[in-house]
Amino acid sequence: MKAKLLMVVLLFLLPGFLFAVGxxxxxxxxxxxxxxxxxxxxxxxxxxxxxxxDSFMKENPDITVNVQFTGSYNDTLNKTKAAGKAGNAPHxxxxxxxxxxxxxxxxxxxxxxxxxxxxxxxxxxxxxxxKNYYTIDGKHYSMPFNSSTPLLYYxxxxxxxxxxxxxxxxxxxxxxxxxxxxxxGSGLGLKAPITWNLHSWYFEQFxxxxxxxxxxxxxxxxxxFPTEVLFNREPGQKIVEWWTGMEKDGLFLxxxxxxxxxxxxxxSGEVAMVMSSTSDVNQLTGLLAEKGWEMGTGFIPKPAGAKxxxxxxxxxxxxxxxxxxxxxxxxxxxxxxxxxxxxxxKWHKGTGYFAVRKTAMKKLEAGGxxxxxxxxxxxxxxxxxxxxxxxxxxxxxxxxPELRSLVQTAIQKVYAxxxxxxxxxxxxxxxxxxxxxxxxxxxx
Amino acid sequence: xxxxxxxxxxxxxxxxxxFIVLIVFLFYPAFETFRLSLYKVHPFGIRKIFAGFYNFKKxxxxxxxxxxxxxxxxxxxxxxxxxxxxxxxxxxxxxQKLKGQLIYRSFLIWPYALSPAIAGAIFRFLFNPANxxxxxxxxxxxxxxxxxLTNSTLALVVITAAATWKNLGYNxxxxxxxxxxxxxxxxxxxxIDGAGPVKRFSIVTFPLxxxxxxxxxxxxxxYSYFASFGLIDVLTEGGPANGTNILIYQLYRDxxxxxxxxxxxxxxxxxxxxxVLLTLIQFKTTGKKVHYx
Numbered sequence: 184m185k186a187k188l189l190m191v192v193l194l195f196l197l198p199g200f201l202f203a204v205g206x207x208x209x210x211x212x213x214x215x216x217x218x219x220x221x222x223x224x225x226x227x228x229x230x231x232x233x234x235x236x237d238s239f240m241k242e243n244p245d246i247t248v249n250v251q252f253t254g255s256y257n258d259t260l261n262k263t264k265a266a267g268k269a270g271n272a273p274h275x276x277x278x279x280x281x282x283x284x285x286x287x288x289x290x291x292x293x294x295x296x297x298x299x300x301x302x303x304x305x306x307x308x309x310x311x312x313x314k315n316y317y318t319i320d321g322k323h324y325s326m327p328f329n330s331s332t333p334l335l336y337y338x339x340x341x342x343x344x345x346x347x348x349x350x351x352x353x354x355x356x357x358x359x360x361x362x363x364x365x366x367x368g369s370g371l372g373l374k375a376p377i378t379w380n381l382h383s384w385y386f387e388q389f390x391x392x393x394x395x396x397x398x399x400x401x402x403x404x405x406x407x408f409p410t411e412v413l414f415n416r417e418p419g420q421k422i423v424e425w426w427t428g429m430e431k432d433g434l435f436l437x438x439x440x441x442x443x444x445x446x447x448x449x450x451s452g453e454v455a456m457v458m459s460s461t462s463d464v465n466q467l468t469g470l471l472a473e474k475g476w477e478m479g480t481g482f483i484p485k486p487a488g489a490k491x492x493x494x495x496x497x498x499x500x501x502x503x504x505x506x507x508x509x510x511x512x513x514x515x516x517x518x519x520x521x522x523x524x525x526x527x528x529k530w531h532k533g534t535g536y537f538a539v540r541k542t543a544m545k546k547l548e549a550g551g552x553x554x555x556x557x558x559x560x561x562x563x564x565x566x567x568x569x570x571x572x573x574x575x576x577x578x579x580x581x582x583x584p585e586l587r588s589l590v591q592t593a594i595q596k597v598y599a600x601x602x603x604x605x606x607x608x609x610x611x612x613x614x615x616x617x618x619x620x621x622x623x624x625x626x627x
Numbered sequence: 628x629x630x631x632x633x634x635x636x637x638x639x640x641x642x643x644x645x646f647i648v649l650i651v652f653l654f655y656p657a658f659e660t661f662r663l664s665l666y667k668v669h670p671f672g673i674r675k676i677f678a679g680f681y682n683f684k685k686x687x688x689x690x691x692x693x694x695x696x697x698x699x700x701x702x703x704x705x706x707x708x709x710x711x712x713x714x715x716x717x718x719x720x721x722x723q724k725l726k727g728q729l730i731y732r733s734f735l736i737w738p739y740a741l742s743p744a745i746a747g748a749i750f751r752f753l754f755n756p757a758n759x760x761x762x763x764x765x766x767x768x769x770x771x772x773x774x775x776l777t778n779s780t781l782a783l784v785v786i787t788a789a790a791t792w793k794n795l796g797y798n799x800x801x802x803x804x805x806x807x808x809x810x811x812x813x814x815x816x817x818x819i820d821g822a823g824p825v826k827r828f829s830i831v832t833f834p835l836x837x838x839x840x841x842x843x844x845x846x847x848x849x850y851s852y853f854a855s856f857g858l859i860d861v862l863t864e865g866g867p868a869n870g871t872n873i874l875i876y877q878l879y880r881d882x883x884x885x886x887x888x889x890x891x892x893x894x895x896x897x898x899x900x901x902x903v904l905l906t907l908i909q910f911k912t913t914g915k916k917v918h919y920x
Contacts, residue, residue, distance in 0.1 A: 261883050264671065290673040350692070374772075378757075381866075437777045438756045440864045448757035581670075585885040595868035599779060614691075618885070625669045625676065 200445075212245050218513050220272035221253040221263060222496065231533045239520045246513045254263070256282070256498060257584070259421040264502070267291045276512040277328065280496050281583035283317060284403065288326050288626045293504045296323040298515045300572050306519035308540045309522075312566055315576045316495045320406045325499035327516040327539040329530065331461040332493040333379075333388050334562055335484065339477040341455040345369035352456075352481025356425045359456075359484045363434040366455050366461070375428070375436035379458035380445040381594060383587035384496060388483060389422040390414065391539060391575045394491030398619075405436045408623050411616045412586065415608035422484060423604045427597040440591065446470070458483055460496070461562035464535030468558065480561040492569020494577035499534060537562060581622040586615045658897065663892035670886035680895035691869060692877065692894075697875040702787060703851035710791040710847050711840065716799030719828075721799070722806040730801070739796030739858070743857025750789045751862055779870025782863050785869050789862065790855045798843055805839040837917045844913065845906055852902050874898050 192482040219616050222232055229252045236248050253259040256279040263276045272291060288294050295304070306314055306323065313327045339349040345366050353362040363376035380384055383384035387397055395418035396402040413419075429435035436454055438444035440550040450470030459467070464480070483493065500518045502511065520526060524546055527538040533546065538544050544563060547553065553560040580586055593607035602610070632638050664682055666675040686692045721732055738746065753761045754775040762772040776782050809832055817827045833840075856875045859865060865872035865880065872880075878898065882891035 226788075257884060268672065285670060289671040291671060374757075436756065437774070439777050440866060444755050444757040447755070451758045453757060582885065585887075588880065588884065591864065591866055595779075595866050598777070599868050601868060618887070621667060623671070625667060625674055 189306050189493055202610040207388055208300065212243075212512060215245055215247065216509050216513045217247040217249065219274040219508055219519065220248050220274040221259055222250065223253065223256045223259045223279075223605075224277070225252060225254075228534060229570065231530065235521060235526045235529060236517070238526075239517055242520075243516060246516065248517060249404045254281065262413040264291075265293055266582045267503065270505075272505065274506055274510055275500050275502055275518060277498050277500055278308045278325070279498050280316060280577065281580075281587070283324065283499075284319070284579040284581050285583070286501055291503055291505075292324070293324055293502045293511060294324045295502060295515070298502070298511060299323075299553045301512050302515055302519065304519055304522075308542045310537070310539060310541055310544075310566065310623065311571065312492075312569060312576070313537070313539045313570065314494045317499050321577065325501045326522050328500045328518075328521055329462065329497045329534070329536040330495050330539050331497040332495060332562060332566060333385055333458050334461045334464070334565070335456060335458055336449060336463070336467050337456040337479050337481065338449070338452070338471060339479045341366065341371055341452070341476070342375075342479075344371060345455075349477075349479065351483055352389075352479060354482065355484055355487045357487060360425075360429065360434065363429065363456075367434060371455065372452040373455055374448065376434050376454060376456075377456040378436040378438050378445050378448050378454045380438060380442060381440045383537050383590040385458060385483075386414070386419070386422055386426075386590055386594075387578070388493055388496075390418055390491075391494040391569075391577065392483070392485040393421075393489045393573055394417045394570075394574045395419075396471070396574050397578035398580055402573040404573040404576055408626070409578070409580055409619060410623065411619065412580075415605070417613035419608055420604050421606060423594060423597060425486075427594065427604065430598055450474075452476070458553065460535075462497070462534050462536045463484065464558050464562070465533070466535075478558065480558040482561070484564045490570070491572070492575045493565055494569075494575055495537075495566070496577075512522050531559070535559065535562070537566065580619065581626060582615065582618045585618050589614050657768065660892045660895050660899075663888060666889050666892075668888035670888070672888065678889065679797050683897075686890065686897070687892055691872075694869060695872050695874050695877045697785070698869070699875075700782065701850065702790075702855075702871075702873050703848055705787045706790050706794070706851040707844060707847045710794055710798055710841055711843055713791065714843075715836075715840075717795070718799050718802035718806055721803055732799075734779045735799055736796035738793050739800075741793065741795065743854065744861055746789060746793045747858040747861025750785065750858070754785050754862070757846075763858065769834050775868050776863055779867045782867060782871050786855070786859060786862060789858050790851065793858065794850055798847070800825065801839050802836065805836045809835050834918050838919055841909075841913060841917045845909060848905060848909075849902060851870055852898065868904075874901075 210361060220236065224232060233250055236250050240246060240248060251273075253262050253276075256277070259276055260278055260282060261274055266272045279287060287294070309327060310330075313330050314323070317323065317325050317327060335352055337352050342349040346369070347365060353359045355414055359377065366373060366376035372547045391396050395416070396413050398412050398414075400407040403409040426435070436448060438448055442459075445457050445459060446463060446467065448454045449459075449467060450473075452474060457467075458576075468478050479579075485491075500521065502514045504517065506514070522539055524538070524540060524543040527540055527543040528547055530536060531538040531543070532552070538547060553563075589611040593602075593611035596602045596607045596610075597604055665677060665679060667678045667681065668675050717735060721728060721735070725731065741749075751759070753759055756762065756774065756777050759775065762775065773781055775785050775855045813831050813835070814827055817831050820863065822830065851904055852873075856879055857872050859873065859876050860879070863871045865876045874894065877897065878891055878894045881887045881894060
């Protein structure tokens with residue numbers, strides 16, 4: 184009961200905190216400060232992040248950072264929410280791209296830009312797609328950390344054996360079908376020529392490639408909340424027709440949701456092509472090398488003549504509110520450090536995520552990194568060739584996680600033959616619109 | 628009993644700790660959940676709008692939610708019936724004097740010690756569509772690989788198998804204990820009267836096991852409604868096309884992914900009411916047929 188009362192009191196105080204933050208013009212760290220940092224990168228990446236933080240602490244002996252891996256993005260968000268309600272949110276937490284609008288209106292964060300008067304951040308050094316995604320109405324909210332886009336990976340050895348040009352990955356929707364048919368008929372014993380996991384991310388990225396909005400009101404990017412989705416229009420239908428059509432023809436292997444199955448299928452040679460995140464370059468290269476196969480990378484395919492580009496995905500670091508100024512400054516220093524060249528180069532080499540700053544990329548290039556590892560270059564090229572528009576910046580939607588699961592269910596309904604593409608997308612759109620309306624009402 | 632307590636308030640005082648625990652961890656949260664279910668709640672809880680029965684109305688007119696009801700129903704009946712039947716058969720086998728029966732028993736009870744997520748991971752190794760073991764062997768033997776996890780009917784079968792397997796150890800322990808309490812005299816008397824093994828089982832053993840069967844019925848029902856979330860999350864995420872989206876998983880989605888606290892509270896309340904009702908019905912019907920020694 185007491186905790187509840189306390190929470191209610193805190194909720195009333197929250198707006199106060201919002202205004203209290205950053206009232207001081209100048210803040211300095213005068214004594215030892217301890218901050219909490221929760222992130223969502225498992226496996227070998229835990230050590231990688233710890234290493235970056237350790238070198239930060241060496242340079243800033245007054246600041247102690249407790250780093251914790253807190254599960255998936257979604258788990259991290261839920262843990263942060265719960266901790267926030269109990270009054271001890273971590274100073275910094277790590278969240279997916281699609282949580283951006285929700286967090287901006289969560290009442291529990293401090294926009295990075297509100298803190299930059301204490302310590303400047305050179306935004307011009309960042310790649311603009313990366314910077315743009317996390318900017319709402321011209322204001323920077325969170326610090327880009329691990330940025331990625333999808334990439335097409337293909338087995339060069341298999342391409343050679345099937346009589347295809349190993350230097351030429353398919354570039355358009357039609358190419359993918361043509362190449363897949365050739366691979367299927369080649370006697371390689373594939374389960375299917377191509378796969379990717381059941382994830383709405385690809386559906387969204389194809390919209391970006393076609394320069395089509397996912398939601399209305401300028402893709403939610405111009406200061407107004409979106410009021411309805413547009414993914415059930417012609418571009419969306421074209422994407423799902425192509426995607427599920429390949430599945431029907433036995434060209435595409437349905438491996439279900441999650442991030443493990445499609446990688447495994449590619450690594451074990453069940454398929455010859457896979458779409459996945461750019462952050463998988465290291466892992467997939469390793470998997471194929473184990474079998475003595477060579478891997479190639481290409482841009483993700485688009486319909487012939489499409490004029491858009493990829494949008495950035497991945498995650499950023501958010502700073503919460505309700506902490507003393509000194510701790511906020513320490514948090515700012517850490518996220519800044521993580522976004523700078525040294526840390527980003529280390530991160531890029533260890534994972535395949537982009538370095539989020541142009542300057543870091545130039546340094547990588549000068550060091551000969553891309554000459555030795557051309558597959559890492561593909562991702563940068565794909566991003567740099569993407570023109571800017573509200574559509575290629577990626578949509579801002581408050582109910583994005585739900586939108587995703589509805590789109591995925593729609594695709595599965597088409598797989599199962601329960602519905603046509605249009606029916607399934609219309610149904611998903613209608614449901615998303617109801618949730619958008621409810622979200623908007625609560626965030627007015 | 629009363630004579631044990633000189634002071635007539637003492638029993639109440641001794642009950643207080645239990646009640647405090649119940650109030651703090653059961654009654655208060657249940658009440659709060661019901662209260663929240665009447666609101667539209669901001670994803671981060673910073674705003675609430677009173678909405679009456681809006682959430683309930685939306686849920687009961689949603690085709691997805693009603694579909695989730697029927698999936699839950701099929702799933703729970705399958706888990707209870709298959710689970711109890713298989714467990715009883717295995718318990719009967721284990722109740723014989725076999726060489727090394729301790730080893731068999733330990734192995735059969737083992738799955739119960741696994742967490743649902745680990746059990747899910749094991750089933751994923753077997754059934755996953757990319758390179759599952761079962762798929763590999765079936766394509767070797769019959770040249771065809773059923774879409775275990777990507778067809779909604781088959782996925783429900785796999786989930787049911789996993790949930791049943793996971794709870795098998797629990798059911799076996801109880802049945803085994805029950806079987807060892809069946810008096811030899813009764814069985815011998817039946818034999819003398821000319822009853823064969825099947826008859827002995829159906830007129831002596833099974834009625835004597837009825838209290839345990841009834842207990843397991845309710846425990847398995849609750850298990851199927853509440854505890855199988857981990858399996859589903861690891862294996863299918865509620866798919867394909869909501870084919871394994873049982874009520875508890877929809878609740879998880881709405882709270883932890885969609886951040887729709889109001890809906891989630893309403894769903895939680897509905898689920899709670901449903902299980903209470905089902906349990907009551909069982910007490911009124913099956914419960915009457917239970918024979919207590």
